[in-house]
Amino acid sequence: MSKWMLIDGNSITYRAFFAMPPLTNSSGMQTNAIYGFTTMLLKLIEEHKPSHILVAFDAGKVNFRHEQFEDYKGGRQKTPPELSQQFPILKQLITAFGIQQYELSGYEADDIIGTLTKLADQQGVEAMVVSGDKDMLQLASEHVTIALTRKGVSEIELYSPETITEKYGLTPLQIIDLKGLMGDTSDNIPGVPGVGEKTALKLLHQFPSVEEVLANLDAQKGKLKENLTNNQESAIMSKKLATIFREVPLEYNEEQMQFNGYDHSQLAEQLQKLEFKSLIERLQLSTESGSSVEEARSAIESLSIHVIANDNDANVVNDLMQAIQQSAEHGLYIEAIGDNPHQASFEGLSISFQDDVYIIAKDQLTEPFLQPFCDWLSNEDKPKYGYDLHKSELVLSWIGVKLGGAKFDVQLAAYLLDPTDGNQLLYTIAERHNVYGLVSDDEVYGKGAKLKLPEDEKLFQHLALKARTVEKLVPLLNEELEQMSMLSLYYDLEGPLSRILAKMELQGIKVASSELENQGVELEAALKLITASIYELAGMEFKISSPKQLGEVLFEKLALPAKKKTKTGYSTDAEVLEELAPYHPIITHILNFRQLSKLQSTYVEGLLKEVNPTTGKIHTYYRQTIAATGRLSSQFPNLQNIPIRLEEGRKIRKAFVPSEAGWTILAADYSQIELRVLAHISGDEKLKEAFIHNMDIHTKTAMDVFGVTAEEVDSNMRRSAKAVNFGIVYGISDFGLSQNLGITRKEAAQFIEQYFNIFSGVRKYMDDIVAEAKSNGYILTLLDRRRYVPDIHSSNFNLRSFAERIAMNTPIQGTAADIIKLAMVRMEQTLKDRQLESRMLLQVHDELVFEVPPHELELMKKLVPEVMSEAIQLDVPLRADVSFGNSWYEAK
Structure with a gap:
């Protein structure tokens, strides 16, 4: 038996856009309306199982109703560009779902749906109309049910003729009369002034139509009678505007609306572009094969899995070592359960050489017969390509195995490519790069209290797929880093730093x-x-x-x-x-x-x-990818x-x-590094002058803003100057500054304005960097670290303002972060080159903490600030202040 589903495309998409929180993909395009529409569509299909589906859209802004009333829909705000750009992609996605869509010049989606419901009534076919517009209630009949969205698009409420009578005391067709009297501000239908829904219902309960209400004006009194008398033409015209036209010349038939299921290949491709990972998983799709995840899992069959589970597998070890000698390219994965790498349990190692994957069971890695492999694993001259090699190095160290030669880490690379994506799991990185076959850890292990390792065969297959996935991702991510000019950021900074951090963490304090x-x-x-x-x-x-x-x-x-x-x-x-x-x-x-x-x-x-x-x-754990x-x-x-x-x-x-008797804790802290970075990137001459002449920047700011000499700057002036200096770095508002200083917003706004008048280069930088973010969709640090700001174009003032503050702040804070990381890399190399015993223990914001033997203390007091100040060349000098003592407390 046929069951039609007719969807008001414009209405649902609009409602999804304004109901859903902002959602963007890695390219910065907003996708919230598409996501809301799609999730609602899937729910409807699952719950109502239609045999025929059609999504109707408005065709253009002008239709026959504008001939009746020129200002029809004239009060509507211009469609936000963030929504406009989603319509073409949504239509492509609807096609990929195997669902028909239709629009016709001169008519609205309501008219197309109205014509089809008339056809359904004539043929006795069951139909459901899905919309957010109450106008559609006029179409309800014995065969037609209206599904109106509630709470955005997360819920729907079904209306039959009986439901409408129960709720409004009207028949479906009287909904037109209701709109004729009360009007509709969303469509700019005027109705009768002073008549709202309550009054309109009261009138229609007395007289069943607009015409009969107007024919019985004497039954009304006072202002209501006056309004009805003076606006009779408006009421009649409003009723016509609210009437859905049901004679659209459709070139469409029932057969064309038939829903035969999704086009898996097209749908997976579209969802992948949109980065709707949860929907791909929910529908069990794979871009690679165009089939379900279960079918994608058959990729395991193409792998030759060699398991080393005991010393009887020594011959497999020989094969493994031969594979290592024949091919430097590989994918390495170390499985550890637990977030804290100092306590995580090692559960196995996998390494792939294209279709050959070797698995080393967790209790075998430290066995003597695997010493040749462990020698390779620890060799700094043999490059390793893996996932989260930083954590892997820590986990292996705690069981007595060294990992050396980390060359490429796909997790770290994925983070650099998009640091705003907080999910850098191997499974999701693979999905984003169209590498399929792997399923999530949650599916294999469970999560939370239900987390449990599966039997060996399933575990080994999962580890094999992880290693092969890493191997596939390495060249893809490396190429992306090159395209985005991030190779130096990775190979000269973040990669080496991950090894230094592991050394510090294992050393502990x-x-x-x-x-x-x-x-x-x-x-x-x-x-x-x-x-x-x-x-x-x-x-x-x-x-x-x-x-x-x-x-x-x-x-x-x-x-x-x-x-x-x-x-x-x-x-x-x-x-x-x-x-x-x-x-x-x-x-x-x-x-x-x-x-x-x-x-x-x-x-x-x-x-x-x-x-x-x-x-x-x-032993703390430093995360580079958060x-x-x-x-x-x-x-x-x-x-x-x-x-x-x-x-x-x-x-x-x-x-x-200190961990050694007689040693000293030494701490070195960058002085006002973010303000120095601001002086460099803004090029503001007054700000640069202060640092070049080693002036107290807050006193200098107070002198300029308040127009006083250095001797006249009191503690309150300096405190205010300090608040605005650091506030500017973070894009502070007049409200934020007023809260910090306990002054009025007007006074704070005047303070900020005075600051920008004096430090005009800073103002220009702030304006320019926001414009750059709007143009590119991202901003860069001095070392080409990239951060996307998709909300920079948001129509939501709060989201847009926050994005603008991110654009202003990230080049400053991000460059400051890069500088101390550079200092760490160069400091570690200096310690190594000079064969010093001193150890770097901690990094805390802009501070580095060391433990130093007595015979190196004088040298380190000079060496550390020297290396830190020369980490990068700016237009203003960098300065690091050093202190030391018998504890970290004494060193500060």
Whole structure:
């Protein structure tokens, strides 16, 4: 039995665009409307299983209704370009779905659908109309159901004639009369002034049509009667405009609308271009074969998998070594379960040479008969091509196996190609580059509490596909790096840095656990005193860490002015408490309580848990592929977030000490590196002058902005200048600056304007870099690190403004990140060349931390800042300040 589905293409696409959050692919094109439309389409097909589908679109902006009323749809805003550009691609995708689409000059999608529903009524065929437009309700009949979208496009509500009567007290055709009376602002249908839906329904419950309402004007009173009397022509015309024309001369028949399923090959290709990975997986598609993932998995059959599971496989080892000698090209994959590489469990190694893949089971790698392979694995002169070689090096080191000669890492390369994509899993990297055959780890292992390794055969097949996938990706990603002028960024900076980071992480930093324990005791005592003070001021005991109980005490018992409420009660976040500080002394104690509690739990108890019981050190893990700016991220634990503004926080650093008796901790910190980078890339002469003459930049800024001498700059002036200096780097707004300085937005705006009048080169840079981002879709650092800013063209003011701030800030912050990375690479090479014993231990933002033997201290005090200041040549000098002591605390 036939079952038609008729979709209002324009209506659904518009609704999807405004309902879905911004979504872009790697080329910067917005795809949210396409994604919303597609997910709704799939849901409809799955739930209603239509035999025939047609998507109708409007053809052009002008149709026969404009002859009746020139301003028809005249009030509509211009279609955002981010939406306009999605229509052609959506239509291609609809075709790939095997679904017919139709548009006809002079008519709207409503008219095409109206004509087809009339045909359905005549033939007794079941039909469903899908739209976001209530006008479509006039088409409901015994055979036609109307599906109206709700909550954007995530849900639909079905209307039959009975449903319409139940909800409105009208027949479907009376929907036209309803629109005639109340009008429709979205289509600029005027209706009758002063008549909304409620009044229109009341009128139609009295008289069944616009014509009868107008024929019985005496039944109305006052302003309503006056409006109806004066706007009779408008009501009649509005009814005509709202009437769907059902006699469109269609060159279409039922057979052409038949839905025979998807064109797998075309659909997979289109979805891949759009980077709709979840839909590819949901539909089990593969671009490579044009079939399901299960069929793509048959790629495993083309591989010859050689498993080394015990010493009886020594002959396979010989074959492996022969393959290594015959071909330097390969794909290496080390499987480790667990995010923390210092604790992850090694589960096997795979290495592919085209169709020959060798698997080494997890408990075999350290066996003597595999020593020839381990020798190759550790050889720095033998290049390795793999995935996440940084983590791999750490995981192998903890089981006593060295990994050397890392040449190309597909994860690191994929990150450089698009640092805004937070998902650098091998499976998704492969999908993005049309390399298919691999399935996700979640599908093989499960995830969360359900994570479990499969039986050996399935595990080995998965590892084999991973190695082969890596091998396929290496040349593709290398070529992309070359096309984007990023080879130097990879081979001279990020690649070497990954090896340096692994060395630092394995080295670790010594922690005096007793010092942390003593600080824990001190914090506990301080917290008891603060708690007692809070209870005394509150006049009762309560759970201070409970926002609900705290809110009740502050806003009900103490009757402090409530600033904002959440669904669960009064808000007691930091912003609220800081605003309340002048009202009651309890607030200061609560803020201190929170700070000390966090120090106790996160940095004392937390760090103690991270001390390796064997080494007595903390081994952090630096991630290169997280931050879009290029900054490193520290994990397990995060040593970059130890608070230093609060003295109790700074004291945490006392626990970080040299690992050798008599050695010293030395720290070197770049001075105002981001402002120096800004001076260079903006070319602003006043900013450059300050750094060239080694002036205090904040004092200099205060002098220029306030028009005073250096001697006249007071602490408040310098503080304001410092806030605006660093604020400019991050694209601060007048609102942000007003919050920082506690001044009005007007004063903040005047301050920023004065700053830009003086530092006109900075203003020009800000304008130019935003224009460049709009033109290219991305911005670059001095070392050609690239960051995409797809929201730079967004019609949403907040998203666009945020993208503009990213465009202003990334070249500054990204270049600063590049500079300290360069310094690390050159510092490590200097230590090696000079055969020094000193070790680089940590990188914390713009600071490098070393441990230094006594006989090298004087040399390192000069050498480190020298290398750091010469990492890159700018138009202004770089400066690094050095300090040292018996702990990290003393070195700062």
